[in-house]
Amino acid sequence: MIATPRQLQEAEPLLDQVDLLRVEASRRIDPSRRSELGQFLTPPSVARFMASLFCTLPQEVRVLDAGAGVGTLFSAVMVEAAGRTKPPKDFQVTAYEIDPGAALFARDCQAAAEAAG
Numbered sequence: 001m002i003a004t005p006r007q008l009q010e011a012e013p014l015l016d017q018v019d020l021l022r023v024e025a026s027r028r029i030d031p032s033r034r035s036e037l038g039q040f041l042t043p044p045s046v047a048r049f050m051a052s053l054f055c056t057l058p059q060e061v062r063v064l065d066a067g068a069g070v071g072t073l074f075s076a077v078m079v080e081a082a083g084r085t086k087p088p089k090d091f092q093v094t095a096y097e098i099d100p101g102a103a104l105f106a107r108d109c110q111a112a113a114e115a116a117g
Helices: 005-028 031-037 044-052 072-082 100-116
Strands: 060-065 090-095
Touching: 005 044, 005 072, 005 100, 044 072, 060 072, 072 090, 072 100, 090 100
Parallel strands: 060 090
Antiparallel strands: none
8 A cells, every 4th residue: 555645644643643542551551560571662752763764665564563562663664664755565563462451552553553544
């Protein structure tokens, strides 16, 4: 799928929505449990920076996010890919999260990403 100008305009709000999920998840997840799991819910600024480090992207992108949290990192990679001169035609994410509470927020993130195209 090629990103349209409208989808690119909607990309930043997607990261804003994901950040709201991250803040809410941080509030709801027990701090001792977060410490036990070694959870660090990546802020959007860090995720954007990490996503910008990709020099080139193939036409078919597959992302494995082994500690997805609420999905901030894979969302930033999608936004970065959509903003490229030649965006990928296909984008697939495989995300794993062992904390059921965070995984629920990742599903909300997925739904927001799908709604944004």
